[in-house]
Amino acid sequence: MMAKFNIGDIKGVIPALITIFDKEENLDTDKLKILVNYLINQGVHGFYLTGSTGQGMMMDAAERKSVVEAVVEEVDGRVPIIVHVGAIATVQAIDLAKHACEVGADAISSVPPFYYKFSFDELYGYYEDVASSTPLPMIIYSIPYNTGVEMGIDSVEQLSRIENVKGIKYTSMDHYEMQRIKEHIGEDFMIYSGSDEMCVSGLMMGADGIIGSFYNLDPEIYIEIYEDIQNKEYGKARDKLIIANDIIEVCLKYGVYPSIRAGLRFIGIDAGRDRSPFKPLGNMEVKNFRRELKDLKSSKDITGIRLLDVL
Ligand code: MN9
Numbered sequence: 684m685m686a687k688f689n690i691g692d693i694k695g696v697i698p699a700l701i702t703i704f705d706k707e708e709n710l711d712t713d714k715l716k717i718l719v720n721y722l723i724n725q726g727v728h729g730f731y732l733t734g735s736t737g738q739g740m741m742m743d744a745a746e747r748k749s750v751v752e753a754v755v756e757e758v759d760g761r762v763p764i765i766v767h768v769g770a771i772a773t774v775q776a777i778d779l780a781k782h783a784c785e786v787g788a789d790a791i792s793s794v795p796p797f798y799y800k801f802s803f804d805e806l807y808g809y810y811e812d813v814a815s816s817t818p819l820p821m822i823i824y825s826i827p828y829n830t831g832v833e834m835g836i837d838s839v840e841q842l843s844r845i846e847n848v849k850g851i852k853y854t855s856m857d858h859y860e861m862q863r864i865k866e867h868i869g870e871d872f873m874i875y876s877g878s879d880e881m882c883v884s885g886l887m888m889g890a891d892g893i894i895g896s897f898y899n900l901d902p903e904i905y906i907e908i909y910e911d912i913q914n915k916e917y918g919k920a921r922d923k924l925i926i927a928n929d930i931i932e933v934c935l936k937y938g939v940y941p942s943i944r945a946g947l948r949f950i951g952i953d954a955g956r957d958r959s960p961f962k963p964l965g966n967m968e969v970k971n972f973r974r975e976l977k978d979l980k981s982s983k984d985i986t987g988i989r990l991l992d993v994l
Contacts, residue, residue: 726906940961
């Protein structure tokens with residue numbers, strides 16, 4: 684299988700796809716395929732697999748590969764697919780990268796090696812080795828809150844000189860830094876803003892796309908935001924993000940991933956559970972979550988968002 688999209692075509696609203704685990708915490712790729720089709724029908728522009736939201740770091744290599752195979756097969760070239768291959772040993776990441784390439788993914792991405800405090804030299808070597816292991820474009824994934832690894836403008840600039848390194852998923856709220864990265868490295872270096880709460884300023888300040896958790900749950904609002912920004916309707920985009928953020932604020936009280944799964948269930952999609960030690964919501968929590976979303980809907984008279992319309 685060959686990649687079908689060029690890096691320049693990977694843009695827009697890209698869910699960091701959740702991975703679906705059943706009650707016993709085993710992978711359920713059949714249910715995942717249902718979600719994938721739902722999201723494509725909602726109009727998402729691509730998928731980012733086995734990253735933070737996809738709990739890639741909580742799966743073994745065989746499981747990560749079966750998620751990638753299932754999604755690539757189901758998507759069948761309709762939208763581009765980025766595979767997160769990050770691991771703390773280079774050899775593990777290379778194995779996943781080669782697999783992603785063989786099955787037809789369009790790009791790979793990786794967090795920097797974490798846990799041990801690797802030197803920049805070691806980190807650079809990791810990206811060099813992983814990026815050169817396949818012809819696919821590599822998107823660096825900076826998420827200092829989770830990895831503890833800060834990558835400033837200078838570091839990103841250096842990494843961007845590695846062949847195949849073509850962009851960054853920038854999960855932080857500093858859109859000054861994000862915009863400077865684009866400015867220093869150039870228009871062709873792709874930037875994906877990773878903080879859903881900040882997608883408007885991210886897109887206004889030069890992000891080519893947005894990759895995040897909530898595009899699994901209420902993608903339609905973010906797709907409208909993306910279109911508004913394309914049309915320079917910034918005020919409209921901001922008003923919509925305030926609504927989206929009202930939803931995020933409620934969700935965060937219950938945990939990002941458990942709330943996304945519970946919300947998808949309201950819509951009629953069985954999104955299973957997270958892997959332990961993440962805890963599923965109890966019945967009472969689900970009830971309260973639903974009530975809080977319902978209150979939000981009526982207090983602001985919100986319509987047109989499936990998650991709220993179904994309540
Ligand atoms: O980068 C996501 N980060 C994590 C992506 O999953 C750690 C974001 O989409 C956040 O979940 C989101 C909510 O805070 O912005």
